[in-house]
Amino acid sequence: MELGLNGKKAVVTGATRGIGRAIAELLASEGVDLAICARNQQEVDTAVSALAEKGVKVTGSVVDVADKASYQQWIAKVGDELGGIDIFVPNVSAGGGDMSDEGWVKNLNIDVLGTTRGIEAALPFLEHSANASIVIIASTAGVETFMGPQPYNAIKGALVIHGKQLSQSLAPQGIRVNCVSPGPVYFEGGAWQYIKENMPELYEGTLAQIPQGRMGSPEEIARAVAFLASPAASLITGVNLVADGGFTKRVQL
Numbered sequence: 472m473e474l475g476l477n478g479k480k481a482v483v484t485g486a487t488r489g490i491g492r493a494i495a496e497l498l499a500s501e502g503v504d505l506a507i508c509a510r511n512q513q514e515v516d517t518a519v520s521a522l523a524e525k526g527v528k529v530t531g532s533v534v535d536v537a538d539k540a541s542y543q544q545w546i547a548k549v550g551d552e553l554g555g556i557d558i559f560v561p562n563v564s565a566g567g568g569d570m571s572d573e574g575w576v577k578n579l580n581i582d583v584l585g586t587t588r589g590i591e592a593a594l595p596f597l598e599h600s601a602n603a604s605i606v607i608i609a610s611t612a613g614v615e616t617f618m619g620p621q622p623y624n625a626i627k628g629a630l631v632i633h634g635k636q637l638s639q640s641l642a643p644q645g646i647r648v649n650c651v652s653p654g655p656v657y658f659e660g661g662a663w664q665y666i667k668e669n670m671p672e673l674y675e676g677t678l679a680q681i682p683q684g685r686m687g688s689p690e691e692i693a694r695a696v697a698f699l700a701s702p703a704a705s706l707i708t709g710v711n712l713v714a715d716g717g718f719t720k721r722v723q724l
């Protein structure tokens with residue numbers, strides 16, 4: 472199947488490692504020009520060099536999505552530099568389970584506002600795209616009970632609901648909005664490697680709940696994102712695509 476991504480322009484936040492990096496790699500392989508950000512200059516430079524080897528235009532900057540002004544200025548700048556934005560993937564999360572006020576505020580600032588502010592800044596460009604697509608990275612933590620009560624789960628659920636709302640309001644402008652909810656995803660340097668090494672019971676207990684018997688890879692999540700972002704998914708808007716090897720047990724009616 473031809474995805475029709477060649478020549479498109481995408482902005483992916485938090486793309487120096489893990490899922491964001493895999494999304495950027497796959498989009499670049501499909502011929503998509505890219506703007507990426509993260510907070511570590513050296514890691515941004517390394518990612519930009521690797522992505523540019525795929526022969527597309529790549530720009531990367533140190534941006535903290537919690538800083539509204541610099542985040543939105545960066546999106547406006549890269550939208551001009553790339554000559555537009557067709558695809559926006561807000562991927563950054565604060566993660567974690569800090570139940571203090573500070574924890575809730577951190578997840579609100581980074582997960583929710585990192586998504587809504589990014590969309591606000593990208594909209595003037597998306598409105599001019601013939602294939603405008605927003606793919607929000609949510610989590611299975613937002614659709615079923617997982618671990619204990621914590622801001623991460625509630626905030627991810629909020630993103631799924633907001634994505635659905637946006638899909639309705641932006642459809643008349645030709646902008647599709649979907650979510651991808653990964654189940655546990657394992658990669659070197661990621662949260663699940665840390666959990667495996669430091670909380671082996673939690674790691675094994677989680678693994679035991681995945682019918683496929685393994686955690687996902689960033690590349691498997693990236694393929695779900697690339698499809699939803701592409702013109703091949705032209706009729707699809709407002710979905711929350713769960714990619715979890717059967718980890719969640721609900722029936723998605």
Ligand SMILES: NC(=O)c1ccc[n+]([C@@H]2O[C@H](COP(=O)([O-])OP(=O)(O)OC[C@H]3O[C@@H](n4cnc5c(N)ncnc54)[C@H](OP(=O)(O)O)[C@@H]3O)[C@@H](O)[C@H]2O)c1
Nearest residue numbers: 485486487488489490509510511535536562564610655656
């Ligand atoms: N891994 C999983 O099992 C899993 C499961 C479900 C959902 N997810 C979701 O998938 C997304 C990616 O998670 P991940 O585990 O692949 O990666 P991650 O380890 O959380 O890293 C994400 C990327 O975001 C950057 N980043 C972090 N905070 C940032 C900030 N404030 N501003 C700009 N960039 C920032 C990181 O670089 P710097 O630290 O250098 O900034 C890195 O490039 C998240 O939304 C997460 O909730 C992950």
